[in-house]
Amino acid sequence: MQSSAPKATLRIHIRISLQSLAMFLLKAWRSTAFGAYGYLNFTKSGFLEHSKNFNPEDMARRIDGKNCVVTGANSGIGYATAHGLASRGATVYMVCRNKGRGEDAVSKIQSSTNNQNVHLEVCDLSSVHDIKSFTSRFKEKDIPVHVLVNNAGVLENTRVTTSEGYEMNFAVNVLGTYSMTELMLPLLEKSQPDARVITVASGGMYTAPLTTDLQFTSGEFSGVEQYARNKRVQVALTEKWAEKYGDKGIGFYVMHPGWAATPGVATSLPSFSKSLEGKLRTSEEGADTVIWLALQPKEKLVSGGFYFDRAEVPKHLPLGATKSSHAAIDSIVDTLNSFM
Template identity: 55%
Template sequence: MTNQSIEIEEPPTLQIQLDISIIIRPLTMFFLKTWRSTVFGVYGYLNFTKSGFIEHSKKFKPEDMLTRLNEKNCIVTGANSGLGFATAEGLASRGATVYMVCRNKERGEAALSKIQSTTGNQNVHLEVCDLSSVSEIKSFASRFSSKDVPIHILVNNAGLLEHKRVTTSEGFELNFSVNVLGTYSITELMLPLVEKAAPDARVITVSSGGMYTAPLTTDLQYSDSNFNGVDQYARNKRVQFVLAFVFSCVLEELRVLGFMVTGLTGNTETVGGTSKDLSEVGNLVKMLGFITDHIVLEAAPLFGLISTNLTGLHSEGARAYRCQSIEESLGEAGIQMESAENPIVALTEKWAEMYKNKGIGFYSMHPGWAETPGVAKSLPGLSERLSGNLRTSEEGADTIIWLALQPKEKLVSGAFYFDRAEAPKHLMFSATGGSHVVIDSVVDGLRSLSALSS
């Protein structure tokens, strides 16, 4: 018998070639964004909700809200509902002459009638202007300037959150057009009238706690890919395995914020000196569930990028993020490396610096999470999970009115306020610290887009 050697052919193996240098930076950015979102969700649940307002209001001074505003002229944008309506009503109830700037004439007239009836103040007026249109803002400014009335208080409240990409007739992305370009344009064009009210003039701009989760980028209008909900949902499924790891770290990481967890039921936690029943932990977990969606969306481009570098994986999502270098990969993934504040907060700082000798105070503020028509429409998940624990519009507008009433020497121009106190502009270790170069670049870009002279 002849001995024959039998060669057993091993099954083919999938050769995975991964260029670590391509993904390490985006991976770092992903975990940084995950950290921001997680800390923001926890911090927000404990501070931005109705329960947070009730806790903070224990330190409020009733006398701070007794100032009368007779003979003061105020402009409030987006004043037909929500925070804007509550602000206009609060100012009118204190005797101010209020100009409500609204996009929709019918809704504006209904809000105007209600405020006049409720406050008994007939010096409340409607100005119709679509703040998504620079040309309309310019027309409004020209028309209003002919009144030649000093503006003591300008409240930039108008804003929106549109999930799908919508382009205005002027070619701008809609969110950017209203929230940033519109705010910049109306403020710059109203400043001559605001300066007439110096030294007691002030500009109050409503920002959002969402600024804590992201740095400023010079790509303010964003790319089309960021608005493709179907593709993003498909990519979501690739990264859900990461979330178990992320949230397993939450309790450990909370100690950075000063939390002390002593039990899961029937015990208390200490948050900045306040005790809370840990029966609320379940609601907090629901809140973390909400920010999971946000984290997944942040991660989708990253994992599309990783997929392109795995031999044998050729999905459409992967090819969409094929990259040749780290910088290109960041750009294609929608990750910008510039670091600074939310545009509104950055603009407020810049205005405070530019006009510090003009007798005008510039302040930005965060209203907390309020139950407004805008929130219900744009963030239904937040509304559902925090049902019963969202602030009222009046509670959200409280700090706006407080800023309008305080002596200027009590306030810090350029500062960011929350619940009647100066607040930090960045969460701990969030890497959203400011860069004056980026801020200047953004302001120059806004000036160019709005065609306003410097």
């Protein structure tokens, strides 16, 4: 009688907490909902569809004599914004990190708009020291600032630390934006009641709740997730500024440009750019709502509001569980103030 070979039994025990499972499913839902919503609305076809409801007269207004400061202005949406404002008569101060690229951009805008009141200001938005130096110099002009556009942004996929010790995405997108806005307030107050601050966020913020882990110290670093977190902070900061400075005659607005084919996107998200080749918006289409916000009478706008394609839109996806997280903004502001 032949004996049978012994059978080996392999048992794998997987233990996962309900909390971890719920978080996994929530993140998956946010990502899926964002992807579907974005594909329908954030692409070029979405812009063309939404533009059917645009009022051409909204963009016909001239703003001669108004002083506009645009950060990250030498390319992409920042360049398109500076060009759009200059073409309507504004005096534009283009804040750029690279002097050579900035000079080229200024020259092109002066030539194409016939507006010589376009100027370069060199400043590295990743450095609080540099921002303080720039705003101190700029205040010596003693001019009112009618529009501040916080456009400068970065998406570093790997962890990079600035010379001041901050994670790079956070340093530019959050701390840089916060420092620039707070330090420019005295000049914005000079132009009230027409002063406004417009911050360029991203639809990616729909995938992230507000978190006090500003420099992504917990868990494996993800540049894409950090960028989304940063943009969520910008939305919550805009709410806070509107509440805090509502009596100073300054309007605070945040917008997102949709998915645009900019040099920054091509560099930071090459796979995304390639997969949607031909479907992304132009820089001009991405900048359209920034310019619209700069031109509209303030009584038509909601300070603290989040805008997309010339309309106020929700700040949270349905069932995204991000709304209550905005309660953390006071703690975040305290942290940002300590870094300044």
